[in-house]
Amino acid sequence: MPLDISQLPLWAVGAIFLFAAVVVxxxxxxxxxxxxxxxxxxxxxxxxxxxxxxxxxxSLPELATVTTSSLTGNAPLAVNNLLGSxxxxxxxxxxxxxxxxxxxxxxxxxxxxxLLQGVLxxxxxxxxxxxxxxxxxxxxxxxxxxIVVALGALLAIRVAAGFEQRRVWQPAEDAExxxxxxxxxxxxxxxxxxxxxxxxxxxxxxxLLAGVALSQSADAIATKTGISSGMVGFVLVSFAxSLPELSxxxxxxxxxxxxxxxxxxxxxxxFNLMLLLLADAVASGEPVLGSAGTFEALGALLAxxxxxxxxxxxxxxxxxxxxxxxxxxxxxxxxFCCGMLVMxxxxx
Numbered sequence: 068m069p070l071d072i073s074q075l076p077l078w079a080v081g082a083i084f085l086f087a088a089v090v091v092x093x094x095x096x097x098x099x100x101x102x103x104x105x106x107x108x109x110x111x112x113x114x115x116x117x118x119x120x121x122x123x124x125x126s127l128p129e130l131a132t133v134t135t136s137s138l139t140g141n142a143p144l145a146v147n148n149l150l151g152s153x154x155x156x157x158x159x160x161x162x163x164x165x166x167x168x169x170x171x172x173x174x175x176x177x178x179x180x181x182l183l184q185g186v187l188x189x190x191x192x193x194x195x196x197x198x199x200x201x202x203x204x205x206x207x208x209x210x211x212x213x214i215v216v217a218l219g220a221l222l223a224i225r226v227a228a229g230f231e232q233r234r235v236w237q238p239a240e241d242a243e244x245x246x247x248x249x250x251x252x253x254x255x256x257x258x259x260x261x262x263x264x265x266x267x268x269x270x271x272x273x274x275l276l277a278g279v280a281l282s283q284s285a286d287a288i289a290t291k292t293g294i295s296s297g298m299v300g301f302v303l304v305s306f307a308x309s310l311p312e313l314s315x316x317x318x319x320x321x322x323x324x325x326x327x328x329x330x331x332x333x334x335x336x337x338f339n340l341m342l343l344l345l346a347d348a349v350a351s352g353e354p355v356l357g358s359a360g361t362f363e364a365l366g367a368l369l370a371x372x373x374x375x376x377x378x379x380x381x382x383x384x385x386x387x388x389x390x391x392x393x394x395x396x397x398x399x400x401x402x403f404c405c406g407m408l409v410m411x412x413x414x415x
Contacts, residue, residue: 073287080287087280088307091128094273095311098124099318101267103327108260114180115228117330118337121315124271125331126338128278128308133342135282137349144286144304145346146355146363151305153192153336153370156312158403160377161396163316163328171393173380176325180230184333185378187223191340192371194219195356199364203357209347210354217344220337227337274311281307301366301410329377336370362413369406373399 072080098121106116129152136145164172198212206214258266285304312335319328346355356363380395389397 072283073290075287077288077291080284080291083280084284084288084307087277087284088310090277091274091281091307091310092314094270094277095125095314096318098267098270098311099315099322099324099327099331101263101270102315103319103322103324104258105260105263105267106327108263112178112180113324113326114178114184114330117319117327118184118227118334119224120267121319121327121331122334122336123338124267124274125311125315126335126342127271127275128281128311129339129342130345131275131278132282132304132308133346134349135279136286137346137355139286140351141286142346142350142352142355142358143363144282144289145350146343146359147301147366148282148304148308149339149342149346150195150363150366150370151301152309152339153188154301154366154373154403154406155305155309156332156335156339157370157373157377157399159309159313159316160329160332161392161400162313163320164392164396165390166317166320167325168391170386171380171384171388171395172320172325172329173377173393173395174384174386176329176381177384178326180227181326181329181333182378182381183230184223184227184330184337185374185381187227188333188336188340189371189374189378191216191219191223191337192367192374195340195343196364196367196371198356199359199367203354205354205357209344210356212356213344213347213354216356217341220341223337224334278308301362301414302407329381333374336374360413362410365406365410365413369402369410372406373402376402 072083102116102120102124105120106113111120129149132148133145136142136148160172195216198216203210203212205211282304285307288303312331316328316331319325319331343356352358376395376399380393385394387394392400
């Protein structure tokens with residue numbers, strides 16, 4: 068595929084976008100089965116597996132988007148995609164809540180490691196907003212703020228990984244879901260570890276390649292339609308590159324692997340924020356967070372508020388629903404809609 072597809076007609080660009088999205092969806096829907104099997108083989112906790120394995124792999128479309136957008140001189144699209152994905156990913160938990168269907172999803176996620184991942188993500192998002200508002204400064208060819216965020220994300224992953232191994236507190240009701248046993252994908256757990264890793268790597272490669280196509284086609288759509296690149300990056304590309312998360316968490320919920328599903332979302336957001344450093348390293352000119360403005364700061368704050376909604380739900384664990392989802396999921400959905408209306412005023 069050519070690097071620049073903007074010369075193709077709009078229908079062709081749209082077809083490429085849709086095809087790449089289908090590939091991402093198909094690969095992502097199979098990931099949770101293999102990641103769950105690998106986690107059991109290696110005796111890794113579900114929250115950590117969701118954060119590190121599933122979250123890392125489903126961040127590959129964002130990796131492709133950040134790299135290609137920054138290389139082609141469209142660093143704002145890369146930043147908007149990363150911050151947009153953080154908000155969209157949390158929104159996907161509301162979709163998973165609807166798929167769960169029997170109550171609030173957060174009422175059956177009992178492990179404190181998942182809660183810690185959400186809190187760490189909120190701290191990093193607030194850090195991004197502070198850097199955008201206060202300004203960033205070049206250091207070793209990249210932004211000092213991007214370095215701080217990347218180091219903070221690495222530290223957060225390490226803290227969350229170590230926390231799952233400790234029994235800090237035990238919930239009164241150990242609820243992986245009303246005494247439901249996680250569903251097993253027939254035959255997957257009997258596969259040798261090497262085969263599981265190879266298949267998972269192959270799915271990850273598909274997601275990465277399709278992510279490149281998604282980024283290029285979305286950028287071309289923005290150029291041809293005249294839509295604000297800020298809103299395209301925040302909405303269109305973010306939704307498309309979040310397809311692996313959507314397909315994988317739906318599969319995890321249907322398997323009754325709720326910790327894996329929530330850990331995927333919180334973990335993906337930690338990985339995505341690390342990619343701000345990659346955008347800085349690849350892009351030319353001033354630091355990407357230094358060139359960001361009100362739109363990007365609002366995007367980070369929106370993702371922070373939405374994560375806060377689910378964090379409160381994880382703390383309360385109340386099984387109250389509205390519109391087939393928990394109150395926290397409904398609140399997150401409402402925040403996203405209101406946030407889009409506010410951010411549209413500042414889109415460039």
